[in-house]
Amino acid sequence: MSKTFYITTPIYYVNSHPHIGHAYTTIATDVFTRYRRLFGEEAYFLTGTDEHGQKIAESAAQAGIDPQEFVNRMAGEFREMWPPLHIAHDQFIRTTDPEHKSRVQAVLQKIHNQGEIYLKEYEGLYCVGCERFLDESELTPEGDCPDHQKPPQPHKERNYFFRMSAYQEWLVQLLEGNPELVYPGRYRNELLRFLEAPLQDLCISRPKSRLSWGIKLPFDRDFVTYVWFDALLNYPNALGWPDAPRYQKFWPHCHHIIGKDILKTHGIYWPCMLKSAGIPMFKKLVVHGHWVIGGSKMSKSLGNVVSPLDMKARLGVDALRYFLLREMSFGEDANFTEALALARYNGDLANNLGNLISRSITLSRRNFDGQVPPCGELTELETNLRREFTEGVGRVQELVLVFQPHRALELVTQLSSAVNKYIDEHKPWKLAKEPEQHELLGTVLYTALDSTRILVGLLQPVMPEKMAEAQRLFGMSEQPLAFEQLVPGALESGTPLPEPAPLFPKLQMPPTEPAPKPVKKQQPKPAPKQQADAVTSGNGIGMETFQQIRLKVGIVRKCRRVEKSDKLLVSQIDLGEGRLRSIVSGVAEFYTPEQMVGKRVVVVANLKPVKLRGELSEGMLLALDDGTTITVLEAAKTTAPGTPIR
Ligand SMILES: [Zn+2]
Numbered sequence: 319m320s321k322t323f324y325i326t327t328p329i330y331y332v333n334s335h336p337h338i339g340h341a342y343t344t345i346a347t348d349v350f351t352r353y354r355r356l357f358g359e360e361a362y363f364l365t366g367t368d369e370h371g372q373k374i375a376e377s378a379a380q381a382g383i384d385p386q387e388f389v390n391r392m393a394g395e396f397r398e399m400w401p402p403l404h405i406a407h408d409q410f411i412r413t414t415d416p417e418h419k420s421r422v423q424a425v426l427q428k429i430h431n432q433g434e435i436y437l438k439e440y441e442g443l444y445c446v447g448c449e450r451f452l453d454e455s456e457l458t459p460e461g462d463c464p465d466h467q468k469p470p471q472p473h474k475e476r477n478y479f480f481r482m483s484a485y486q487e488w489l490v491q492l493l494e495g496n497p498e499l500v501y502p503g504r505y506r507n508e509l510l511r512f513l514e515a516p517l518q519d520l521c522i523s524r525p526k527s528r529l530s531w532g533i534k535l536p537f538d539r540d541f542v543t544y545v546w547f548d549a550l551l552n553y554p555n556a557l558g559w560p561d562a563p564r565y566q567k568f569w570p571h572c573h574h575i576i577g578k579d580i581l582k583t584h585g586i587y588w589p590c591m592l593k594s595a596g597i598p599m600f601k602k603l604v605v606h607g608h609w610v611i612g613g614s615k616m617s618k619s620l621g622n623v624v625s626p627l628d629m630k631a632r633l634g635v636d637a638l639r640y641f642l643l644r645e646m647s648f649g650e651d652a653n654f655t656e657a658l659a660l661a662r663y664n665g666d667l668a669n670n671l672g673n674l675i676s677r678s679i680t681l682s683r684r685n686f687d688g689q690v691p692p693c694g695e696l697t698e699l700e701t702n703l704r705r706e707f708t709e710g711v712g713r714v715q716e717l718v719l720v721f722q723p724h725r726a727l728e729l730v731t732q733l734s735s736a737v738n739k740y741i742d743e744h745k746p747w748k749l750a751k752e753p754e755q756h757e758l759l760g761t762v763l764y765t766a767l768d769s770t771r772i773l774v775g776l777l778q779p780v781m782p783e784k785m786a787e788a789q790r791l792f793g794m795s796e797q798p799l800a801f802e803q804l805v806p807g808a809l810e811s812g813t814p815l816p817e818p819a820p821l822f823p824k825l826q827m828p829p830t831e832p833a834p835k836p837v838k839k840q841q842p843k844p845a846p847k848q849q850a851d852a853v854t855s856g857n858g859i860g861m862e863t864f865q866q867i868r869l870k871v872g873i874v875r876k877c878r879r880v881e882k883s884d885k886l887l888v889s890q891i892d893l894g895e896g897r898l899r900s901i902v903s904g905v906a907e908f909y910t911p912e913q914m915v916g917k918r919v920v921v922v923a924n925l926k927p928v929k930l931r932g933e934l935s936e937g938m939l940l941a942l943d944d945g946t947t948i949t950v951l952e953a954a955k956t957t958a959p960g961t962p963i964r
Pocket of ligand 1: 445449465466
């Protein structure tokens with residue numbers, strides 16, 4: 319019988335538009351789900367939206383519409399966000415669903431019947447942003463709410479309270495006795511530290527006079543439920559608590575994925591609520607850190623949001639998923655910048671994996687009639703690589719199962735580098751020239767293809783569409799490979815290999831980045847290599863367009879560094895025009911000014927002049943860029959300045 323796995327994202331509060339924080343949690347959850355399925359488990363993935371509460375009521379009023387209409391619109395925005403990010407959830411729950419509402423009321427009634435909910439008059443400091451009373455100890459030294467940077471206001475009202483204080487001892491014992499319950503462990507320690515102070519009872523109602531947009535208390539119609547009490551119950555409710563077969567099947571394997579900002583609600587309130595309601599404890603609370611831009615947390619309250627869809631256009635969906643999972647050490651905060659994303663893309667995907675896929679297929683096609691070559695006798699190099707892969711696949715599985723996707727992906731990249739190194743050691747392009755080495759050539763290329771196929775299988779949960787494409791390049795069906803197939807030697811010799819198209823074309827750094835590689839930076843430019851590949855099979859540019867670009871040979875007469883830039887040089891170039899042109903290029907990491915002087919370079923001569931770092935640039939130099947080194951393109955020593963290139 320296969321193992322069972324239930325995984326949830328938080329339900330997102332529809333007071334704000336979806337941002338990269340939501341996208342990360344949901345993508346990570348999707349990736350964990352797909353990995354569990356790869357490992358043969360039966361997985362169920364829940365996400366949804368949290369739709370009640372004061373802030374929603376206020377936003378709806380501001381928009382001049384009914385709260386239900388407002389939440390319908392916003393829930394739609396979240397729901398539509400996920401499929402284009404290759405997120406395939408099994409269920410989308412909304413807290414305005416009638417089944418959810420009646421189940422929340424059933425839990426409230428049960429706890430009330432047990433005498434664990436009571437009415438009392440309360441006076442305290444209330445933060446509208448948090449929608450709750452704050453304890454003095456939670457405030458900043460200035461007396462502000464730490465999340466909203468505003469002082470909470472004194473407020474007095476009668477409300478219902480959940481006797482959470484009664485569960486303090488029990489909760490401490492639960493956390494101490496179950497080190498696995500909260501991951502990473504430091505969040506368990508944080509909860510235990512919080513529990514060193516007396517646990518307060520939880521206010522679970524709002525008077526309807528103040529807020530009507532919520533689930534009515536079943537035992538007092540003048541009140542609605544506090545939004546967290548409503549929201550947390552979505553997890554068992556979605557499965558059909560208390561007795562649906564799906565609930566019975568999946569609830570015992572429940573894993574909650576959350577961001578660390580909602581640790582307290584999930585690590586303190588939620589276990590107490592479950593205990594009181596007689597619902598078995600979740601299996602694991604898995605906590606991730608925040609994406610940081612310029613030192614502050616990305617959140618709706620601070621307004622510094624980056625739309626994940628913007629990055630999607632730049633990187634492609636699958637590469638964005640890869641970046642998010644690879645870059646964040648799960649549990650810790652991580653930096654999010656476009657430059658980091660592009661560097662990761664070019665390094666891991668374009669130069670390492672993408673290059674491996676394309677060269678192993680191209681060499682095989684060229685030397686073995688367009689087919690997967692036969693595998694001859696294994697030498698020590700193949701045996702070692704196979705062992706590395708067998709161990710590596712097991713290790714990737716272990717790392718995913720303990721919620722360390724960043725380490726799993728790091729290992730996949732290491733394995734990819736190992737195959738590239740293996741190819742470099744055997745030099746199949748040399749073997750191809752020696753007919754007596756044909757069998758060895760087959761073995762080398764077979765081993766390269768077969769190993770790469772395993773990497774594709776391991777990356778399928780992270781990049782489902784790209785890896786389906788990769789499988790097509792290996793002559794296989796697009797169906798995700800089974801885990802049992804991720805063993806060395808399972809690739810079939812003789813399979814026809816279609817002509818490879820680049821899976822991850824190398825990307826340029828954006829012009830807005832402070833330290834670009836500006837050799838190819840300025841606006842109109844002759845198509846660089848990947849674009850050239852793309853246009854030969856697509857529409858291409860017309861000859862007229864190409865002829866508009868004027869290329870000429872120029873001699874560098876003088877050259878110096880651009881102040882405060884370690885990437886840019888500015889050259890004075892003789893194009894035979896009776897004056898020197900000033901041209902800025904991003905080659906300072908590869909050439910000293912002295913080395914540039916005297917070179918006969920290729921210049922795009924009719925570019926509109928621009929200023930780069932305060933320096934005038936009247937054209938651009940062409941250069942070769944292999945991903946690691948930039949080499950300035952040079953004409954023969956005898957060429958006169960101003961000679962046109964056609
Ligand atoms: Zn607040």
